[in-house]
Each structure stands twice: as C-alpha cells, then as structure tokens.
Amino acid sequence: MTPAQAAQHQVDSHTEPATPEEGYRRGLSARQIQMMAIGGAIGVGLFYGSGTGIAQIGPSLIACYAAAGIVVFFIMRALGELLTYRPTSGSFADYAREFCGPFAGFVTGWSYWAAWVASCMAEVTAAGHYIAFWWPSVPVWATAAVALAVLFAANLVSVTLFGELEFWFATIKVVAIIAMIIIGVGVLTFGFSALGDTASVTHLWADGGFAPHGAWQSLTALQAVVFAYAGVELIGLTAGEAENPKETLRKAINTLPVRIAVFYVGALIILLSVLSWTEYSPGVSPFVQVLAGVGIPAAAGIMNFVVLTAALSACNSGIYSAGRMLRGQSARGEGPRAFKGLSGRQLPLPALTLSVLVMGIGVVVNAVSPDKAFVYITSVSACAVLWTWSIILVTHLRYRSKVRAGLLPATDFRMPGAPVTNWIALASLVFVVVMMALSSDTRRGLYVWAVWFIALTIGYQAAKRRPPQSALTQQ
Structure with missing residues (x-):
C-alpha cells in the first residue's frame, strides 16, 4: 500500500467514526457547546480560589493566569487538530490508545475519570461554602451532599437537559463577570462608591x-491556576453527542x-485595581468583596449566587464527563462490564x-477537614489534569510524525508552532509538577497520584487477562 493509499484508508476508517453504535444521541447543539466552552473556562478556581491566590502572591497572579492561558491554548489547539482528524467521544483516551499504546489509553481514561471525580469533590466543597453565606449554621458537608444529589438527578434526564443547564449556567457566569468588569471600570474612571476614593491601577x-x-513565591500559585483552567478540554468529550462536531469544536x-x-x-x-491585593482574604470570593464594597443593594448576595452557579456548573460538567469516560473504559474491556450499559434515554x-x-467521598472529606478540603482535593485533581494535558500534547506529536511519514492525513486545523510549542507546553507542565512537590499541601496530591498510578498498572495487567469484548454496541 502506498503512503497515499494508507492515508486514504485512515480517512475512511477514522474521520467519521460510527457514533450511532456507541449508543449516544446527538443532543448537543452548537449553541450549547459554544457556551459550554465558555463555561469550561470560568469556574470555581477563578471565583473562589483566586481569593487565596491574591492573598498569597498579590498582583503577580495576573501573570500566572496569562502564562498558563497561553499554554492551555496550545494544548487545546493540539486537541483541536486531533479532533478534526478523528472526532470521538473517547477523546484523550482514544488518541492515547492509538498513538501511545493500550496502556497509555488505559491510564488516561481512568485518570481523566479520576480528575473529574476529584474536581466535583472540590466544586461541591465550594458550593457548600457559598450556601453558608446565607445559612452559616448549616454544615458545609450537608449542603455539598444536597448539591451533588440534585445535579445527579439532572444528569439522569437527558443529554439535551444537561446541555441546556450548562448553557444557562455559563450565561449567568459570563453576564456576571462582564457586569463586574463594567462596574470596576466605572469605579476607576468616575470614582463612584466608597471604593472610588482609593481605587487605582497603581x-x-x-x-x-x-x-x-518575589517571583519564585509567585510560582507556587501555578497548581491553583491549573485547577482553575481544568475543564477547558471538556469539549473534546462532546464529539460523540455534538450535532456538527468538527465545525462546532473548531469555533469553540x-x-x-x-x-x-x-x-x-x-x-x-x-x-x-479597585482594591489593593492586601484587602483580599483567603477563602473569600474577591468578586463578593468588590461588589459588597461598591455598596450595590444585595450585590454580595447576587454575586454569591453567581459563584454558587459556577460551582454547580462545573460539578454538572464533571458528572457528565466522568460518566462517559467510565462507560467508555468499561465498554472497551478496561473496566467492570457492569458500567458499560445505557439507559432507555441513551445515558x-x-x-x-x-x-x-x-x-x-468529597462530602466525607468536608466533614473531617473542612478547612483544608479544597486544597487537598484540588491538588489531586490537578495531577490528573496535568497527565491528561500531557497526553494530548504527546499524542499530537505522534500524530504529526505519522502525517509527515504519509501514514495519516493532515488536517486544515493545525496547531501553530508545532512541534516547538508542544515541547514548550510539556516543559511548562513538568515545571508545575516540580512546584507542587515543593509545597507540603499540594505534595499530598502527588503522593495520591503515585499510589493511583501503581493501582492502574495492576488494574491494566488484570484487564489484559480478561477475554476480549466486542465493540461498544454490545450493551
């Protein structure tokens, strides 16, 4: 077979996967996915975690978010090129399996599942704190449990309802941030409210x-920044349920x-600029502090509702992602077969x-250690996210090498600057791991990750000994 014929064979085999036999219904519209992409980039890490980051390292947090944002963009462009080559609901795990081998696919699938499970623990933790704004006497663990139960029920109805919930959750977040920016610009420009007397870009x-x-201390916030951006890759999992995956995902x-x-x-x-970094407190949303300082009636309560919505949105996405990743692992014989089935609603x-x-488990952690729960859980989630992002970059490198060899077709949605940008992004992710290892709190996440990786290695050996299964169609 000539290289051209091999490339055409890959096009025929992979460009349009047979999503119907995966059993999912294409119930996510372009409108929903676009807003999900926006919502995925706005979460509790910004609304809640940024308060701690500001208190720890001051204005340099802006540079951390900007630098990490550049790296995240390269990661997403690498993922976008892979999705254009072959859209798949298995996304990261499928590409890892194809380009790096079955073990990499196994680890990636289960690790991304773990990432969202841990992320949801953090989100319901934050939700519990936000609800305490109105009812401080109610334990955080209790409100976290109720929030988790409500979102689970919503995910059991249909993927269309999930998409609609995410659309409105994201809309609320976007409108709130834009409103806060406009109010802040007004305070800085016209000096209204009590904050106007001291507000200044200085x-x-x-x-x-x-x-x-110091610059080195500023780098300690990178783990929290990684958690804040976690979720942008979620749109990669929507390929199996998007109405027009290639066009929609590219725009997103x-x-x-x-x-x-x-x-x-x-x-x-x-x-x-509106408030000095010294005025912000760890564990308190900076958005709530600013709007309360402006003196807008019920502003703090309104913004607290918004950040509560952000937490619920992220947890809603997490339940969606974790369920689909676990089902994919099970359907491929890489997990318990009992979890590969679909309900009558194709869920x-x-x-x-x-x-x-x-x-x-996150509810239990909140009951045992409510003060440290958010830091512990986010460090575990960040480890799994770092693995997933690294796999995206590595599989993209492998894909590009096969394109150059004429074994796979090129796409028209190419990652800019590759492969140099791949290596820059990978080096950045390794640096984040090093910084996590230097902190006693985030180091615990690395310990958990090491144990998790050993468990996955054992699980993979056990999965290999199981008799092979047929494709996803067998429920």
Whole structure:
C-alpha cells in the first residue's frame, strides 16, 4: 500500500467514526457547546480560589493566569487538530490508545475519570461554602451532599437537559463577570462608591510591588491556576453527542484566547485595581468583596449566587464527563462490564451512578477537614489534569510524525508552532509538577497520584487477562 493509499484508508476508517453504535444521541447543539466552552473556562478556581491566590502572591497572579492561558491554548489547539482528524467521544483516551499504546489509553481514561471525580469533590466543597453565606449554621458537608444529589438527578434526564443547564449556567457566569468588569471600570474612571476614593491601577505595583513576595513565591500559585483552567478540554468529550462536531469544536477552541483575556486576565486586573491585593482574604470570593464594597443593594448576595452557579456548573460538567469516560473504559474491556450499559434515554446510567457515589467521598472529606478540603482535593485533581494535558500534547506529536511519514492525513486545523510549542507546553507542565512537590499541601496530591498510578498498572495487567469484548454496541 502506498503512503497515499494508507492515508486514504485512515480517512475512511477514522474521520467519521460510527457514533450511532456507541449508543449516544446527538443532543448537543452548537449553541450549547459554544457556551459550554465558555463555561469550561470560568469556574470555581477563578471565583473562589483566586481569593487565596491574591492573598498569597498579590498582583503577580495576573501573570500566572496569562502564562498558563497561553499554554492551555496550545494544548487545546493540539486537541483541536486531533479532533478534526478523528472526532470521538473517547477523546484523550482514544488518541492515547492509538498513538501511545493500550496502556497509555488505559491510564488516561481512568485518570481523566479520576480528575473529574476529584474536581466535583472540590466544586461541591465550594458550593457548600457559598450556601453558608446565607445559612452559616448549616454544615458545609450537608449542603455539598444536597448539591451533588440534585445535579445527579439532572444528569439522569437527558443529554439535551444537561446541555441546556450548562448553557444557562455559563450565561449567568459570563453576564456576571462582564457586569463586574463594567462596574470596576466605572469605579476607576468616575470614582463612584466608597471604593472610588482609593481605587487605582497603581495598586497593581504600588503595594509592595507586582510580585510582593518575589517571583519564585509567585510560582507556587501555578497548581491553583491549573485547577482553575481544568475543564477547558471538556469539549473534546462532546464529539460523540455534538450535532456538527468538527465545525462546532473548531469555533469553540479558536475563541479560547479571547475568553482567557477577558474572563481571567481582564477580571483580575479590574479586581486588583479597585482594591489593593492586601484587602483580599483567603477563602473569600474577591468578586463578593468588590461588589459588597461598591455598596450595590444585595450585590454580595447576587454575586454569591453567581459563584454558587459556577460551582454547580462545573460539578454538572464533571458528572457528565466522568460518566462517559467510565462507560467508555468499561465498554472497551478496561473496566467492570457492569458500567458499560445505557439507559432507555441513551445515558450511561451505571457509570454515572458509580461516579457520583465516589464523588460522595468529597462530602466525607468536608466533614473531617473542612478547612483544608479544597486544597487537598484540588491538588489531586490537578495531577490528573496535568497527565491528561500531557497526553494530548504527546499524542499530537505522534500524530504529526505519522502525517509527515504519509501514514495519516493532515488536517486544515493545525496547531501553530508545532512541534516547538508542544515541547514548550510539556516543559511548562513538568515545571508545575516540580512546584507542587515543593509545597507540603499540594505534595499530598502527588503522593495520591503515585499510589493511583501503581493501582492502574495492576488494574491494566488484570484487564489484559480478561477475554476480549466486542465493540461498544454490545450493551
């Protein structure tokens, strides 16, 4: 077979996967996926975690978000090129399996499942804290349990309802951030409200400097920044349920730089100009602090509702992702067969149920250690996200090498600067791991990850000894 024939064979085999036999219904519209992409880039890491980051490293948090945003864009463009080559609901695990071998696919699939399970634990933790704004006497673990149960019920109805919920969740977040930016610009420009007397862009460098504790200390916030961006890759899992995956996903990825510039970097610049970084408190949403300081009636309560919505949105996405990744692993013989079935509504009911039950561990963690729960859980989630992002970059490198050899077709949605940008992004992710190892709190996440990797190695050996299964169609 000539290289051209081999490339054509790959086109015929992979470009349009037979998604109907996977059993999923294409119930996600372009409107929903576009807003899901926006919502995936705006989560609790910004609304809640940024308060701790600001208190720790000051205005230099802006540079951390900007630098990490560039790396995330390269990762998403690598994923976009892979999705254009072959859209698949298995996404990262499928590409790892194809280009790096079955073990890499096994580890990636289960690790991404673990990433979302841990992420949901963090999101319901944050939701519990937000609800305490109105009912401080109610334990955080109790409200976290109720939030998890409600979202689980919503995911059992249909993928269309999930998409619609995400559309409105994301809309609320976008409108709130834009409103906060407009209000902040008004305070800075016209000096209204009590904050107007002291608000100034000079806060970005005057109160101890742009990096008040030094550049090295600023790098300790990278783990939290990684968690804040976790979820942008979610759109890769929607390929099996999107109405027009290639066109829709391409548009969603191309608008990522704008979303990062406005919703992360822009919002932080406004927050740190309206108030000095020394005024922010760890564990308190900076958005709530600013709007409360402006004196808008019920502003703090309104923004608290918005950040609660952000937490519920991220958890809703997490339940969706974890269920589909677990079902995919099981259907390929890489997990318990009991979790590969679909309900009458074409939803992965067994996989969703197990995922939510495991997420319930986060409720227990909140009951045992409510003060440290968010840091512990996010460090574990960040480890799994770092693995997933690294796999995307490595599989893209392998794909490009096969394209150059004439074994696979090229796409018209190429990652800019590859392979140099691949290696820059990979080096950045390794650096984040090093910084996590230097912190006693985030180091625990690496310990858990090491144990998890050993468990996956054992699980993979056990899975190999099982008799082979047929494709996803057998339920």
